[in-house]
Amino acid sequence: MTILRASLATLLTAVSLAHAQPADPLPSWNEGHAKARIVAFVRAVSEQGGKDFVPPAERIAVFDNDGTLWSEQPAYFQLLFALDRVKALAPKHPEWKEKQPFKAALEGDMKALAASGEKGLLTLVMATHAGTTPGEFRTIVREWLVTARHPRFKRPYTELVYQPMLELLGYLRANGFKTFIVSGGGIEFLRAWSEEAYGIPPEQVVGSSIKTKYVVKNGVPALVRQPAVNFIDDKEGKPVGILQHIGRRPIAAFGNSDGDFQMLEWVTAGPGPRFGLILHHDDAQREYAYDRKSHIGRLARGLDEGPRRGWTIVSMKKDWTQVYPKR
Amino acid sequence: MTILRASLATLLTAVSLAHAQPADPLPSWNEGHAKARIVAFVRAVSEQGGKDFVPPAERIAVFDNDGTLWSEQPAYFQLLFALDRVKALAPKHPEWKEKQPFKAALEGDMKALAASGEKGLLTLVMATHAGTTPGEFRTIVREWLVTARHPRFKRPYTELVYQPMLELLGYLRANGFKTFIVSGGGIEFLRAWSEEAYGIPPEQVVGSSIKTKYVVKNGVPALVRQPAVNFIDDKEGKPVGILQHIGRRPIAAFGNSDGDFQMLEWVTAGPGPRFGLILHHDDAQREYAYDRKSHIGRLARGLDEGPRRGWTIVSMKKDWTQVYPKR
Numbered sequence: 334m335t336i337l338r339a340s341l342a343t344l345l346t347a348v349s350l351a352h353a354q355p356a357d358p359l360p361s362w363n364e365g366h367a368k369a370r371i372v373a374f375v376r377a378v379s380e381q382g383g384k385d386f387v388p389p390a391e392r393i394a395v396f397d398n399d400g401t402l403w404s405e406q407p408a409y410f411q412l413l414f415a416l417d418r419v420k421a422l423a424p425k426h427p428e429w430k431e432k433q434p435f436k437a438a439l440e441g442d443m444k445a446l447a448a449s450g451e452k453g454l455l456t457l458v459m460a461t462h463a464g465t466t467p468g469e470f471r472t473i474v475r476e477w478l479v480t481a482r483h484p485r486f487k488r489p490y491t492e493l494v495y496q497p498m499l500e501l502l503g504y505l506r507a508n509g510f511k512t513f514i515v516s517g518g519g520i521e522f523l524r525a526w527s528e529e530a531y532g533i534p535p536e537q538v539v540g541s542s543i544k545t546k547y548v549v550k551n552g553v554p555a556l557v558r559q560p561a562v563n564f565i566d567d568k569e570g571k572p573v574g575i576l577q578h579i580g581r582r583p584i585a586a587f588g589n590s591d592g593d594f595q596m597l598e599w600v601t602a603g604p605g606p607r608f609g610l611i612l613h614h615d616d617a618q619r620e621y622a623y624d625r626k627s628h629i630g631r632l633a634r635g636l637d638e639g640p641r642r643g644w645t646i647v648s649m650k651k652d653w654t655q656v657y658p659k660r
Numbered sequence: 661m662t663i664l665r666a667s668l669a670t671l672l673t674a675v676s677l678a679h680a681q682p683a684d685p686l687p688s689w690n691e692g693h694a695k696a697r698i699v700a701f702v703r704a705v706s707e708q709g710g711k712d713f714v715p716p717a718e719r720i721a722v723f724d725n726d727g728t729l730w731s732e733q734p735a736y737f738q739l740l741f742a743l744d745r746v747k748a749l750a751p752k753h754p755e756w757k758e759k760q761p762f763k764a765a766l767e768g769d770m771k772a773l774a775a776s777g778e779k780g781l782l783t784l785v786m787a788t789h790a791g792t793t794p795g796e797f798r799t800i801v802r803e804w805l806v807t808a809r810h811p812r813f814k815r816p817y818t819e820l821v822y823q824p825m826l827e828l829l830g831y832l833r834a835n836g837f838k839t840f841i842v843s844g845g846g847i848e849f850l851r852a853w854s855e856e857a858y859g860i861p862p863e864q865v866v867g868s869s870i871k872t873k874y875v876v877k878n879g880v881p882a883l884v885r886q887p888a889v890n891f892i893d894d895k896e897g898k899p900v901g902i903l904q905h906i907g908r909r910p911i912a913a914f915g916n917s918d919g920d921f922q923m924l925e926w927v928t929a930g931p932g933p934r935f936g937l938i939l940h941h942d943d944a945q946r947e948y949a950y951d952r953k954s955h956i957g958r959l960a961r962g963l964d965e966g967p968r969r970g971w972t973i974v975s976m977k978k979d980w981t982q983v984y985p986k987r
Contacts, residue, residue, distance in 0.1 A: 390861060467903060511863075524907050534717060535907025536838075536863075545903055547896035547922055554926045556903050563904075569874040576794060576872055576883050577890075578905060580851050580862025595874055599881045 358504040361497040361655045367610075367647045371501065374608045378584065379508045385606040389509035393583035395539075395575060395596065396502070398516035398523060400589040400630040401612055402531060403494040404483075406621040408443055408629060410490045411518050414477050415457040416441070422461055435460070447628040455562055458519055459543050463560035467521050467545070470558060474525035488657075491530050496658045498587075498612075502531055505585070513583070515539045515575055517567035517592055521558075539578045541566045571596035589614065590630040597635070597644060609644035611635045616649040619656045685831040688824040688982040694937075694974045698828065701935045705911065706835045712933040716836035720910035722866075722902060722923065723829070725843035725850060727916040727957040728939055729858060730821040731810075733948040735770055735956060737817045738845050739781050741804055743768070745788040753787075762787070774955035778844050778868065778894050778919075785846055786870050790887035794848050794872070797885060801852035815984075818857050823985045825914075825939075829858055832912070840910070842866045842902055844894035844919055848885075866905045868893045898923035916941065917957040924962070924971060936971035938962045943976040946983045 362368040377385040378392060399405040419429065419438040429435035434453045437445035446453060462470055478491055486493060502512050514533055516523055520540030527533045544559040566574040572595055575583065585608040586593070586600035597609040613632065615622050624632040639646055649656065689695040704712040705719060726732035746756065746765040756762035761780045764772035773780060789797055805818055813820060829839050841860055843850055847867030854860045871886040893901040899922055902910065912935040913920070913927035924936040940959065942949050951959040966973055976983065 390855075393863075467907075520904075520907070528717075536720075536905065538907060542904065545900050547899045547926070549925070554899070554922070554929050556899055556926075572874045572881070572883055573872050577847075577869065578863065580794075580847070580865060595881070598876070599874070599883075602881050 358507065359497065359500050361500055361653055363652055363654055365652060367645050367652045370645050371504075371608075371610075374585070374606065375504065375508050375510075378606050387584055387606065391581065391584065392505075392508070392510040393513065393579060393581060394505050394510045394585040394587070395513045395515040395579075395583045395600065396498070396586075397588040397590070397593045397596070398514050398518055398540075400614065401495075401587055401593070402498050402502075402514070403490070404620060405630050406614075406623065407484065408447060409454060409518065410493075411458070411522050412446060412454050413481070413490075414474065414522070415454060415461055416446075417477060417481065418461040418473070419457060426460075444628075452562075452565070455519070455541060455543065455565070458522070459560040459562070462543075462558055465558050466555050467524075467558065470521050471525035474522055478526060486657075488660075491526055492660075493657055494530055495612075495653075496655050497653045499531070499658070501587075502533075506532070510585070511537065513537045513539060513575075513579060515566065515571050515596060517541055517565070517571075519543075520566075539566055539574045541570075567592045569595045572599040575599075584608065586610070587612070588635070590632050591634050592630075594634055597639075598642070601642060601644065607643075609639070609642065610647060611639050611644055612647045612649060614649055616653075616656065618650075620649060685834065686824065686827050688827055688980055690979055690981055692979060694972050694979045697972050698831075698935075698937075701912070701933065702831065702835050702837075705933050714911055714932065718908065718911065719832075719835070719837040720840065720906060720908060721832050721837045721912040721914070722840045722842040722906075722910045722927065723825070723913075724915040724917070724920045724923070725841050725845055725867075727941065728822075728914055728920070729825050729829075729841070730817070731947060732957050733941075733950065734811065735774060736781060736845065737820075738849050739773060739784070740808070740817075741801065741849070742781060742784040742788055743773075744804060744808065745800075746784060749788055771955075778892060779889075782846070782868060782870065782889055782892070785849075786887040786889070789870075789885055792885050793882050794851075794885065797848050798852035801849055805853060813984075815987075818853055819987075820984055821857055822980075823982050824980045826858070826985070828914075829860075833859070837912070838864065840864045840866060840902075840906060842893065842898050842913075842923060844868055844892070844897075846870075847893075866893055866901045868897075894919045896922045899926040902926075911935065913937070914939070915962070917959050918961050919957075921961055924966075925969070928969060928971065934970075936966070936969065937974060938966050938971055939974045939976060941976055943980075943983065945977075947976060 359368055378387040380386055396402055399409050416438045419435055423429055434449045434456055483493055505512055512533055518540050520538055520542045523538050523540050524535040527538050542563040544561045544563045545556045546559050548555055548557050582603045583600050586597045587610045588597055589612040601607040601609040686695055705714040707713055723729055726736050743765045746762055750756055761776045761783055810820055832839055839860055845867050847865055847869045850865050850867050851862040854865050869890040871888045871890045872883045873886050875882055875884050909930045910927050913924045914937045915924055916939040928934040928936040
């Protein structure tokens with residue numbers, strides 16, 4: 334009886350301690366400057382009656398995807414997807430053997446492809462996916478994600494999302510934030526898996542897009558993807574895409590490359606409390622190390638100007654205890 | 661003492677009855693076919709375990725605005741706004757006196773203007789608002805809404821929203837729906853007042869738009885509205901706009917004109933439970949009566965094909981006990 338009572342007391346103490354000290358919402362972030370600034374910002378804007386309080390409706394946070402929420406090396410994963418599609422569709426397109434960027438795609442010439450940039454990627458996507466509906470396209474993407482493996486890590490691409498960023502997304506949402514993806518990548522490519530991977534629904538995804546056309550065939554209406562660029566959601570296109578989709582200036586922006594510069598610039602120039610963060614890839618051992626000279630995810634201006642603009646520069650190597658989710 | 665006890669018993673009975681019979685969520689809708697179908701649909705999709713249950717994330721409802729959520733006669737209210745802007749800016753543009761659609765605007769020639777349609781309206785908006793930021797533009801719209809009065813009803817335009825539709829928006833949201841506006845009108849015009857009037861935040865507004873450009877002047881970044889059409893969110897553009905912004909097919913669509921036909925067609929052609937509704941303006945006394953021959957909000961195909969497509973046709977005259985909110 335005495336033992337039982339003691340156990341109960343221990344249990345109650347444990348429960349009460351758990352209440353007094355809630356679990357760390359960011360366990361994969363080392364204690365340090367970056368984590369402290371994130372927590373201070375979130376507390377400041379969500380503290381009712383505080384001088385920096387922001388109403389929940391205005392707590393909008395925008396995240397770049399490639400290199401910010403998941404890896405982007407040795408090439409954008411959507412580019413690797415497009416390459417596989419080019420190979421799958423090549424028998425129907427003999428002319429691709431001599432035509433760029435298809436030639437590079439079929440030959441696996443990654444340098445030529447990387448140099449073609451977001452526009453080159455979109456050219457491949459347009460050519461390989463024109464004629465599909467968004468639903469069909471998402472199915473193709475999901476099927477690819479099940480079978481494809483990253484060349485270095487030998488894991489599915491959706492396992493190469495960053496554990497610390499997943500925690501950050503959850504932490505922001507737990508504090509009343511609405512989280513959006515604002516990516517240079519294709520909007521329908523992202524929507525195929527963003528809800529499952531990040532908890533971000535299709536209506537909170539902003540991205541580059543090709544045109545779609547409404548057609549009615551035998552009485553059945555459908556939207557069909559067209560081989561023409563609609564919008565490039567990169568660099569100065571990011572604030573434009575944010576306005577178009579979200580319609581108000583977010584209070585927090587998270588990126589990793591100079592393609593995110595204008596987004597961070599616009600977001601952090603607004604009135605009231607603002608937060609800008611750049612993830613610096615300096616961890617060749619656990620992920621990749623690249624910045625000023627990289628074809629993919631080039632980061633120079635952000636490193637030069639970010640600190641004096643008050644942006645938080647995160648070192649993957651020093652600030653993260655873990656990069657990818659544990660298997 | 662006995663009296664007190666009896667009173668208490670009465671009070672408790674009243675409270676318990678109130679719980680047993682919750683207040684009608686659609687008090688401005690007459691009991692009848694339309695209301696019964698709305699309620700049956702909402703119950704079916706939100707009944708956990710029911711055969712027509714739809715997860716909350718997929719409970720997306722889209723609403724046309726002009727003629728569906730607020731009046732659109734004697735002309736689209738945004739057109740009336742644009743006319744006032746043309747007059748205000750005319751001294752700086754002497755060439756407008758001879759140039760359409762500005763000439764018609766300055767002369768108050770409503771027929772010529774109505775005939776110029778959505779594109780004519782956008783031409784006026786482009787010319788009168790190029791150079792402003794979205795924030796500045798919304799301020800101009802809000803200031804106009806405070807002073808402008810409807811020519812017939814002598815009330816501010818934001819008081820000419822439909823009370824039964826406000827109740828419907830609230831009823832859907834109380835049952836887990838996310839409500840979006842999908843309008844041929846200008847997206848920034850709508851965002852200036854949609855949250856206050858309808859409880860629909862900027863990120864849930866889809867509309868026509870002009871291009872915006874990101875510019876940095878003296879270190880201050882801004883988005884500036886350009887005199888060029890970006891997107892026309894009308895007719896076959898509505899499903900395209902829905903895909904772009906929302907990224908999934910809604911399960912319910914509400915409109916009033918043939919400009920909404922493709923939206924209703926696409927929404928109601930999807931699998932599972934679907935709801936399409938057309939508001940028929942047949943109430944010349946309390947509002948307006950118009951359909952097949954109207955320049956504004958023309959409705960012919962919807963009346964002809966709607967019923968056999970399973971769409972609910974609402975008679976403003978018979979189905980609504982009240983049109984506008986009471987003062």
